[in-house]
Amino acid sequence: MTKVAINGAKGKMGLALIDSINLNKNVNFGGGFDKGDSLDMALDDFDVLIDFTRPEATLSALSSCLSSSKAMVIGTTGFSDNELETINQASNKIPIVFAPNMSIGVNLTLKILETSAKVIGPDSSIEIIESHHRFKVDSPSGTAIKMGEVVANALGRDLSKCAIYGREGIEEPRDLNTIGFSSIRGGDVVGEHTVIFFMEGERVEITHKASSRMIYANGAVRAAHWLHNKPNGLYSMQDVLDL
Structure with a gap:
């Protein structure tokens, strides 16, 4: 025991x-x-x-x-x-x-993201959106960063060089090699993470939501x-x- x-x-x-x-x-x-x-x-x-x-x-x-x-x-x-x-x-x-997230579902999601990135990632714009309760002090969440690392590694990229944390003002058109992060804080949200692969004419969204x-x-x-x-x-x- x-x-x-x-x-x-x-x-x-x-x-x-x-x-x-x-x-x-x-x-x-x-x-x-x-x-x-x-x-x-x-x-x-x-x-x-x-x-x-x-x-x-x-x-x-x-x-x-x-x-x-x-x-x-x-x-x-x-x-x-x-x-x-x-x-x-x-x-x-x-x-x-x-581990930034001990959830069995999240870790299964990481495996799915690895496969998805290898299949569709090179031809897509990738965004990671995460939501947590208003008391969470770090952002992006550790889980969001881990998701970004998994996707970046599957594509042979270095997340520290391709991550974009928020946007403001006038920018150049989006670089397909970047991975975007957005963080939302409010209420009592336990944790929600969505990775979106935007392609021409379609998109794939992979989401994990925690309620407890x-x-x-x-x-x-x-x-x-x-x-x-x-x-x-x-x-x-x-x-x-x-x-």
């Missing part, structure tokens, strides 16, 4: 994770931590830590997990390039599942159980789901 602890246990996502653990027969709840709590005092109480907080809190928890060789599932988004490298380096010493945080929680708990006793390394939800 895998003992799973939660960082950020008092937040909306943290509470959903605890509910998911209690409903999962393969795991036990190994403790919850929030601002001001000392993770180092309870490192013997869990096998895997799940973290959906903020980059600074996640990196602090990562340091504690490194010191005690504990596995970690990271669903936090908004990391800088240097912070991403810190996570990558840490995976040489502990097993980590790191439990889809992310259930995926993260599944990842935590899968990760227990895995070799050191950096894993994705594609690995967890064998996609």
Whole structure:
């Protein structure tokens, strides 16, 4: 039985994770931590830590997990390039599942996007539109960026060089090699992502809509159980789901 602890246990996502653990027969709840709590005092109480907080809190928890060789599932988004490298380096010493979205449906969508981009992407204008609740602080969402990376990689492009984040004013006609992003924030939207491939005379829209945080929680708990006793390394939800 895998003992799973939660960082950020008092937040909306943290509470959903605890509910998911209690409903999962393969795991036990190994403790919850929030601002001001000392993770180092309870490192013997869990096998895997799940973290959906903020980059600074996640990196602090990562340091504690490194010191005690504990596995970690990271669903936090908004990391800088240097912070991403810190996570990558840490995976040489502990097993980590790191994914911007733990939803099974989203990860299946990523696989569909890869196939779609290879078939129709070179001849289309590609736009990614994402919507979230008004409290989400980073944009585009980590999931939208991951979708862009999947599409760009399938087309042999570098997303950092072809991404367009919003438009304003008078521009040249759209470059087919770019990938556009639009972010919407408002209300209590859990998360909606649409990738549109615009072609001459037709378009293909691939959409994933989330109506409950439990889809992310259930995926993260599944990842935590899968990760227990895995070799050191950096894993994705594609690995967890064998996609």
